[in-house]
Amino acid sequence: MKRTFQFLGIALLGLLAVLIARTLLLAPPLLSASDPELPEGIRAEVIARHLGQAVRFQTIAQQVGASEAQQASSRTAFADMQAWLLQTYPLLAANTRLEVIGAGSLLFTWAGSDPLLDPVLLMAHMDVVPIAPGEDSKWQYPPFSGELADGYVWGRGTLDTKGSMIAMLEAAELLLQQGFKPARSVLFSLGADEEIGGYNGNRLVAQHLQQQGIKLAWVSDEGGAITRGMIPGVSANVALIGIAEKGSVTLNVTASAVGGHSSMPQPFDQTAIGRLSLSLQQIGHNPFAAHIQGPTNDLLDTIAPAQAFLPRIVLANRWLFGPLITKMLESSAAGSAQLRTVIAPTIINGGNKENVLPPDARAIINLRIHPADSIESVQQHVKAAVNDPQVSIKIMPGAREPSGISDVTGEAYRHLSQTIRDSFGNTLVAPNLTVVGTDSRYFLPLTENVFRFAPIHLTQQDTQRIHGLNERIAVKDLAAAAAFYYRLISTMPAQPD
Numbered sequence: 001m002k003r004t005f006q007f008l009g010i011a012l013l014g015l016l017a018v019l020i021a022r023t024l025l026l027a028p029p030l031l032s033a034s035d036p037e038l039p040e041g042i043r044a045e046v047i048a049r050h051l052g053q054a055v056r057f058q059t060i061a062q063q064v065g066a067s068e069a070q071q072a073s074s075r076t077a078f079a080d081m082q083a084w085l086l087q088t089y090p091l092l093a094a095n096t097r098l099e100v101i102g103a104g105s106l107l108f109t110w111a112g113s114d115p116l117l118d119p120v121l122l123m124a125h126m127d128v129v130p131i132a133p134g135e136d137s138k139w140q141y142p143p144f145s146g147e148l149a150d151g152y153v154w155g156r157g158t159l160d161t162k163g164s165m166i167a168m169l170e171a172a173e174l175l176l177q178q179g180f181k182p183a184r185s186v187l188f189s190l191g192a193d194e195e196i197g198g199y200n201g202n203r204l205v206a207q208h209l210q211q212q213g214i215k216l217a218w219v220s221d222e223g224g225a226i227t228r229g230m231i232p233g234v235s236a237n238v239a240l241i242g243i244a245e246k247g248s249v250t251l252n253v254t255a256s257a258v259g260g261h262s263s264m265p266q267p268f269d270q271t272a273i274g275r276l277s278l279s280l281q282q283i284g285h286n287p288f289a290a291h292i293q294g295p296t297n298d299l300l301d302t303i304a305p306a307q308a309f310l311p312r313i314v315l316a317n318r319w320l321f322g323p324l325i326t327k328m329l330e331s332s333a334a335g336s337a338q339l340r341t342v343i344a345p346t347i348i349n350g351g352n353k354e355n356v357l358p359p360d361a362r363a364i365i366n367l368r369i370h371p372a373d374s375i376e377s378v379q380q381h382v383k384a385a386v387n388d389p390q391v392s393i394k395i396m397p398g399a400r401e402p403s404g405i406s407d408v409t410g411e412a413y414r415h416l417s418q419t420i421r422d423s424f425g426n427t428l429v430a431p432n433l434t435v436v437g438t439d440s441r442y443f444l445p446l447t448e449n450v451f452r453f454a455p456i457h458l459t460q461q462d463t464q465r466i467h468g469l470n471e472r473i474a475v476k477d478l479a480a481a482a483a484f485y486y487r488l489i490s491t492m493p494a495q496p497d
Contacts, residue, residue: 003234004203007092007421008365009199011294017317018317019320020311020313022094022316022317023309023312023313023316023317026304026312026316026317027305028305029236029302029303029305029306030421030428030429030444031236031306031421031428032420032421032422032424032425032427032428033425033426033427034422034425034458035424035425035426035480036422036425036428036483037484038479038480039483039486039487040176040485041174041177041178041363041481042170042171042480042486043479044475044476045475045483046170047167047170047213047475048475048478049148050088050128050166050170051146051153051158051162051473051478052082052145052147052148052153052155053084053088053144053146053158053164053168054146054157054162054165054166054474055144055154055155055156055162056144056145056155056306057077057078057080057081057126057143057144057147057157058073058074058077058128058144058195059074059075059081059083059126059127059128059157059192060073060077060127060128060129060130061074061127061128061129061192061193061195061196062074062195063196066286068484074142075104078104078105078126078127078192079104081126082100082104082106085106085169086098088169089123089169089170089172089173091176091177092108092110092172092173092175092176095110096108096109096110096111096188097109097111097240098132098206100206101199101205101208102192102193102201102203102205103192103193103200103201104126104192104201104443105189105190105191105192105193105200105201105202105205106126106188106189106190106192106203106320106335107187107188107189107190108169108187108188108190108319109185109187109209110172110182110185110186110187111185111187111361111455112182112183112184112185112186113181113182113183114180114183114184114494115185115205115206117183117184117185117217117494118184118214118215118216118217119184119185119186119187119214119216119217120184120185120186120187120216120217120218120219120220120221120448120486120492121187121188121189121216121218121219121221121443122163122187122188122189122220122488123188123190123191123220123221123222123227123439123440124161124162124164124168124188124190124221124222125161125165125190125192125194125195125201125215125439126157126162126165126190126191126192127191127192127193127194127195127196127223127466128156128157128162128195128466129156129160129195129495131143131156131201132381132408135428135469136351138469139154139469140154140470141154141155141470142155143155143156143471144156147453148475151474151475151476152472152473152474152475153472153473153475153478154343154470154471154472155471155472156471157471158469158471158472158473159224159456159458159462159465159466159471159472159473160466160467161194161453161454162221162472163456163478163481164454164456164481165190165267165454166478166482167455167478167482167484167485168188168482168485169188170482170485171221171482171483171485171486172188172489174482174483174486175486175489175490180489180490182489182492183482183492183494184217184492184494185392186330186489186492187216188240189202189205189439191205191262191377191439194438194439195327197398198439198442200438202439202440202442202443203439203442204442205342206442206445206446207442209443209446210338210445210446211403214268214446215446215449216443216446216449216451217412217447217449217453218416218447218450218451219440219443219446219447219449219450219451219487220416220452221440221450221451221452221453221454222438222453222454222455222456223241223242223245223434223436223437223438223440223444223451223452223453224239224240224241224242224432224434224451224452224453224454224459225453225454225455225457225458226238226239226240226420226424226427226455226456226458226461227240227457227458228238228240228457228458228459228461229460230458230459230460231303231430232304233306233307233308233311234305234306234307234428235306236306236426236427236428237424237425237426237427237428238303238428238429238430238432239368239427239428239429239430239453240419240431240432240450241413241417241420241430241432241452241453242295242407242431242432242433242434242438242451242453243298243405243406243413243431243432243433243451243452244294244295244371244402244403244404244405244406244433244434244449245402245403245433245434245436245437245438245440245441245450245452246337246341246367246368246369246370246371246402246403246433246434246435246437247368247373247374247375247397247399247400247401247403248366248367248368248369248398248399248400248437249360249366249369249375249378249379249395249399249400250364250365250366250367250395250396250398250399251364251365251366251367251378251382251393251394251395251396252362252363252364252392252393252395252396253279253280253362253363253364253382253386253387253391253392253393254276254360254361254362254391254392254394255272255274255276255279255350255360255361255362255390255391256272256275256276256359256360256390256391257270257271257272257275257357257358257359257360257390258357258359259272259356259357259358259359260356260357261355261356261357262354262355262356262357263355263464264351265357265381267302270374271357271419272351272358272359272360272361273348273350273351273358273361274365275388275390275391276348276350276362276391278387278388279363279366279386279388280345280348280363282342282385282386282387283382283386284343284345285385286384286385287340287343288340288341288342288343288370288373288378288379288381289340290326290329290330290336290338290339290340291340291372292318292322292326292339293372294371294372294433295338295371295405295431295432295433296338296339296432296433296434297318298430298431298432299327299338299430299431299432299433300315300318301428302428302430302431302445303315303428304316306428310356317478326339337368337435338432338433338435339366339370340370341368341369341370341372341378342368342372342435343365343367344365344366344367344368344489345363345364345365346365346366347362347363347364348361348363348364349362349363350362353440356408357453363492365375365382365457367382368435368436369401369402371402371403371433372403372471373381374401374402375399375400375401375404376396379393379395381496398428400437400441402440402446402484403450404444404448406448406449406450406451407448407449409412409430410449410450411493411495412449413431413449413451415488415491415492415493416451416453416488417429418433418486419487419488419491420455420484422451422487423455423480423483423484423487424455424480424484426484428492434452438452440452440477454481455480455481455484455485456477456481457474457477457480
């Protein structure tokens, strides 16, 4: 017995030594220093004024079924914004080729000096979501006023994504004023319908480039940001770069039964609504498997050195503490979304009279597909969970597979990461999995390097403002975003891809 305890003691000491050694081998976090000075010529108040003007154009992406008056109003707003952009950025207008594609999306091509180099593509979108009926009065400043107050520009689109659009155009205009000419061509794609899927915007822009045989060195779009206080255990800001994007599939779940009068119903779970409710319960009780891999694994690798010692031990030894890490991540909706395909029931209907049993009942569930899964495997998982021949599960139009994973060891990612560190103080750069859909997916046939990052600061409260009340962006953050794009373009590596 004594020898057994001695052996266990030695084994535990050995295990502890391994855990500590692996932790000590972690490289220190690669953090930027204090906030750098702005490049000469970037003036925060000018950028803020221009963004305020851009917000006033009510470039609302109208859903199918919108009235002709609503559609006409949006068409006018987009046309007016295009004219304003060309007037506000005259050097950009004079030194680029502008193509208007689809439903008003704008593609600017700033030709580089070396035609052998693949171009890069910088993206933002001009369209915004509408204001919910009755919510105008709840805004601190009117949602399309573009008000400059309290150190912020207020209004719909300031964060999503007119702010980053104006920042990149300001940077390009300043570089042109200084006589800069890029070695590789720089393309700016400003979408007009991102909020409703981009089908008549960036999808067509991507097709247009593909038809010309153009390959892209890399693409930068929205999807990540500089987060403040959103990564547990990390006191620094964390710039999240989406190196992959979850897929999406919407399933129509329809339960069938014998209808009839409510006075003589079948057993509850054999009615259409009862059968549907049981099916939804089964789907919810059979979540998809969690995976710490790919972009999520890269994220944990990056933030581990910035943690206190005990959580650093846990993250450095995921071979042992994987289940604990999974449980911790699953405690929040954002963390769970990084780990697995998630299930969201969004629409349910059935029946039209209180004393009539409907012959069918339907639910719509939207699933965001983790890279470990696929459209087919998701459908099969849901079918197996329901296991009821009286319930059909059909894929609705618009499904898309998860994207590929961009290379974090390549020149493009290194350049983007270094530019972030050069532009924002006390900031850790980390790859992650983008859980929402972006227009960048349309350009995947043109490049293997798609990075989802907008140079804006976000707190948890700010994320609630996107598509919500009192959307705003700090004036100083706008200037920093313009400085980021200025450095990103002016220091771009010029070697062949």
